[in-house]
Every structure is written in C-alpha cells, then in structure tokens.
Amino acid sequence: MVIGLCALGIVLGNLQNGARVSQHANRMDTAIRFVIEPLAVPMSNGTRGISDFFKGILLARNLAAENRNLKELLKHMDLYDSQIAEKDREIDRLRALEKFQSMPGKTRVTASVCGFSINENRITLNVGSKQGVKLGCPVECADGLVGTVEELESNQCQVLLITSVGLQPISNGKTEQIGATDVNRNPPLIGVVRGENASTLSMTFLDPKAPAQIGDMIVTCGFSDKIPPGLLIGKIIQTEPNEELGTLKARLSPAFEPGALDLVFVLI
Amino acid sequence: MKGVKGWIVAILLLWIAGAAQEAIAFQVSFGGISPDFPLIVIICVGLFSDKRSGAVVGFLAGVIHGAIAGGHMAAYAVTRTLVGFLTGWFNGMEFEGNAAVAFIVTAAATLCTQLTFLLLNPRGAILPFLLATIGSAMYNGVLAIPLYALLTKVLDSPRR
Numbered sequence: 001m002v003i004g005l006c007a008l009g010i011v012l013g014n015l016q017n018g019a020r021v022s023q024h025a026n027r028m029d030t031a032i033r034f035v036i037e038p039l040a041v042p043m044s045n046g047t048r049g050i051s052d053f054f055k056g057i058l059l060a061r062n063l064a065a066e067n068r069n070l071k072e073l074l075k076h077m078d079l080y081d082s083q084i085a086e087k088d089r090e091i092d093r094l095r096a097l098e099k100f101q102s103m104p105g106k107t108r109v110t111a112s113v114c115g116f117s118i119n120e121n122r123i124t125l126n127v128g129s130k131q132g133v134k135l136g137c138p139v140e141c142a143d144g145l146v147g148t149v150e151e152l153e154s155n156q157c158q159v160l161l162i163t164s165v166g167l168q169p170i171s172n173g174k175t176e177q178i179g180a181t182d183v184n185r186n187p188p189l190i191g192v193v194r195g196e197n198a199s200t201l202s203m204t205f206l207d208p209k210a211p212a213q214i215g216d217m218i219v220t221c222g223f224s225d226k227i228p229p230g231l232l233i234g235k236i237i238q239t240e241p242n243e244e245l246g247t248l249k250a251r252l253s254p255a256f257e258p259g260a261l262d263l264v265f266v267l268i
Numbered sequence: 269m270k271g272v273k274g275w276i277v278a279i280l281l282l283w284i285a286g287a288a289q290e291a292i293a294f295q296v297s298f299g300g301i302s303p304d305f306p307l308i309v310i311i312c313v314g315l316f317s318d319k320r321s322g323a324v325v326g327f328l329a330g331v332i333h334g335a336i337a338g339g340h341m342a343a344y345a346v347t348r349t350l351v352g353f354l355t356g357w358f359n360g361m362e363f364e365g366n367a368a369v370a371f372i373v374t375a376a377a378t379l380c381t382q383l384t385f386l387l388l389n390p391r392g393a394i395l396p397f398l399l400a401t402i403g404s405a406m407y408n409g410v411l412a413i414p415l416y417a418l419l420t421k422v423l424d425s426p427r428r
Contacts, residue, residue: 005327008385009345016341032335044291116294158338
C-alpha cells in the first residue's frame, strides 16, 4: 500500500511538472487551493490583524510620526506626478514615432499576498488572469522587484521570488535571466542576476573588469519584453572576481524582505 | 485512529493545517525557521493510527502541501507517506504515549522527513537548509504538544 501511495505521489508530481512546463494550471493544485482558500484567507487576515493591533499599541507614537512624514512626502510627490506623466506620454509618443514596442509594466495591478511557501520561494497572490495578469509578469513591492508570475489561475497566481535558486523567469514560453545594471557607476555596468539562496542573489557582470563596489544599487536594465527598466533588485554586498574564468560575480542582498511582503503590484 | 470519527478529525486537521501552512507559517517564522503544520498533523494523528491509516494521512498531507507550495508534489507525497507509515508503525510498538513522546517523535520525524526531502530534491545551499531543519524540528515538536493533548481528548487514547 505504501509503495502504491508513493507511486501515486510520483504520478501526481509528474502531472504537476507537466502542467508547469506546458504553462497550464494543474487541476489538482487548483482544486486543493480552492478548498483551502476559504479558510486560509481569514486566517491570514486574522493573524495580520492581531499582529498590526499589538504593533499599533506598542509603536503608536512612532507610527503617528511616520504617518505625518509620509503625508508630507506624498504632498511633495504630487508636485512631480503631473510632470512624470507628461514625460511618460512624450516617451510613448517618440517610441510610437520610431515604431518601437511600448514599454512593459505600465499598468499596476494591486494584489495581496495570501500565501507564502518558504521552501519553494513562492508567494500566492489574490489576482489572476481575470485581472489581466499574464505569465512572466513582474511583481514589485514598495522596496523593489519581488519576482515573476509563474503559475496563473483565473483569480490567483503564484510568483517565483527572485531569490529562488536558479530562478529563470518565464517569457513567451522560454526562460531567461534578469538583465540588470549597476546604476552607481558611469557608464552603468550591465550583467545578469539569478537567485543564489533564500536571502541572496548573484549577479554576473558582462565585463570581468567592471568596477562594481559594495553598496552599489542594482536595478533591472529592461532588456526584456516583460520586465521594465529601473526596478530596484538589490545592492551589492560582496564581489568575487574569478580571473581563471574571466568573470566578475557579485552577491546581492535583495531589496525586499520576504517575510514582510503584504501588498504588492503586478506590472502588466 | 478508529472509525469515521477519527477520519473526520484527521481530514479536518489536514484542512486547517493546509490553510495554516499557506497563510500563517511565514508569519510565525523567525530566522528562516518555520513550522510545518501538515507534518505536525501527520505525526500527531499517526500516534493514534495504525500503519495503513498513517500512510494514507501522510499521503493526503503530502499532496495538500505539494499543491499549496506549487511544486515538488512527488517529494512531498513520498516523504509524508513514509513518515505517516513509520509513525503508525511506531504506534504499534509498546510505549507510554504522552506529550514528551509527541515532542520527540515529531522532532525526529521532522529531521528524517526533511533529510529525505533533501535527497529527493537536492539543493545548492545545504548548510542553511540543515540548520533551518533542526530549528523547524524543535518548533514542530513544541507545536505538537498541544495538538497531541487535544487529540488525546478527542480520539481514543493511544495504544500502550
């Protein structure tokens, strides 16, 4: 019996992998999540509510001061919003004149994190294809790039975090690494980023003699039809030149804190 | 675990554990150590079950965990089926069931399960995984104590 159950588990695992490769939602996963969801959502909201309640009591004074500062910042940002919108329109007009593709990630879909699988480096969001989300769409939070949509259902999706080991975001059915640039150097240094472990990213620079420094900020370079340029990925915490292979690698600390993810934006 | 009542309790616990794993496991994690609620249910229910029931509960928990995690369904199903079977087998031995046994069995089973999971699903950074596994084993062991106490009230007493 145990052997039979193990064999059945392997068959179900193969079905799950097959569904992922063909970029379809696995019906069994969908059915189980459908059953779990009605309890998971209130559970998540309840624990967050309790946590926020006690945090509010303990840090009331700081939160009030922070709120005032944020309101001030918002006022200042409003002054620039109209200018940014005008510049964006101008960029779109010029790109249309030159017959370039439109820039990806112009529309933000707000989503709540309703699940987190620590071992798999995945989060589940409460938005899906009905809200316009597509496979491979980047997901960001206030701190920076979080990951890309890897599994899609009608009302929810799963996001593979950029910290995932060997992350290869999906794009048009193929896989690619994230193009990134070091914005603290002039000219900016170009490279590719991939996950190394749950809390670190690795960036390989195209130029093995790139003068990257610890503390440099790394953002997406936009060499993708899904991931727009300028999303903060993280900052360099260590550089590792390898003269034998003629490469320069850097370790990055991701911009976001996985455990603190609550509200995120899917860029469609 | 005997009769319909036992299965209803087991399925209800698996449902709650699946939701808790999806919704609150990461919120109650610290230093990369997080609880594994379905695994705790397998072991605690397994301490009231025979080998066959333990394996079925383990299989169901593995499939649920694999589905909500969105990956490694086979690794979850196989490891959890084995741990459910072994816990049921352990229950068949002569022992005095109490909270300490629940803690020790849960911690040991978590270590074995995660190490088997590592073999089935190799990963680059082994040391952080091992450290997190040891921490999770202790965490799961502590959480198993109240669940075991609850099951003692709800289900028949474990065999002695």
